[in-house]
Amino acid sequence: MLTYNEVTTFLHEFGHALHGMLSEVTYESQAGTSVYRDFVELPSQIMENWAQEKGWLEQVALHYQTGEAMPEALIEKIIEADKFQSGYLTVRQLSFGFNDMAWHSITEPIAISPGEFEKQAMARTELFPEVEGSSMSTAFGHIFDGGYAAGYYSYKWAEVLDADAYAAFKENGIFDKATAEKFRETILSKGGTRHPMELYIDFRGAEPSVEPLLVRSGLVK
Numbered sequence: 001m002l003t004y005n006e007v008t009t010f011l012h013e014f015g016h017a018l019h020g021m022l023s024e025v026t027y028e029s030q031a032g033t034s035v036y037r038d039f040v041e042l043p044s045q046i047m048e049n050w051a052q053e054k055g056w057l058e059q060v061a062l063h064y065q066t067g068e069a070m071p072e073a074l075i076e077k078i079i080e081a082d083k084f085q086s087g088y089l090t091v092r093q094l095s096f097g098f099n100d101m102a103w104h105s106i107t108e109p110i111a112i113s114p115g116e117f118e119k120q121a122m123a124r125t126e127l128f129p130e131v132e133g134s135s136m137s138t139a140f141g142h143i144f145d146g147g148y149a150a151g152y153y154s155y156k157w158a159e160v161l162d163a164d165a166y167a168a169f170k171e172n173g174i175f176d177k178a179t180a181e182k183f184r185e186t187i188l189s190k191g192g193t194r195h196p197m198e199l200y201i202d203f204r205g206a207e208p209s210v211e212p213l214l215v216r217s218g219l220v221k
């Protein structure tokens with residue numbers, strides 16, 4: 001009786017839980033989710049991908065009275081709905097990352113207004129005309145008191161990682177045991193004992209590519 005949003009949240013948090021439970025390291029300070037911030041959402045976000053899979057939904061999304069599997073048309077809708085406004089949302093997320101990094105890269109006080117500063121920082125990603133007198137920076141709690149200073153990009157980066165990592169399951173099968181064991185061995189069990197990029201390359205054989213995320217977002221074929 002869970003909503004779709006609750007299902008993806010469950011999968012997400014289950015991924016964090018696995019990262020903790022499957023940890024095999026010596027020191028607590030390097031265990032489980034004690035990794036760099038821009039790596040911590042890979043184990044969680046990758047789990048959400050299964051909620052977009054017909055093969056998975058057919059097994060778990062059963063009618064509570066009849067036990068019938070979710071109709072295929074509904075599954076299609078779920079997958080399509082996930083792409084709604086994805087171009088805009090992608091650019092919006094990037095603009096927040098650019099703005100965050102711009103603020104946290106200044107080396108001396110700025111001589112322009114915060115509104116003008118953010119306008120310049122986000123110029124590359126501006127889609128709509130500016131609303132005169134508005135400034136999102138002054139309400140951007142994440143980067144001034146939320147611990148995401150110079151790290152806001154990690155939301156989008158984690159998507160790059162999870163889409164590219166999940167592509168391994170797409171290639172080998174979404175229930176492929178060998179791929180799952182490799183993910184456990186190279187990423188989940190290692191915590192923060194080695195640099196994330198080294199762990200990632202151990203799993204995937206290469207650095208992550210942005211391509212799988214663009215495909216998943218429906219932005220490229």
Ligand SMILES: [Zn+2]
Binds near residue numbers: 012016041044
């Ligand atoms: Zn999370």
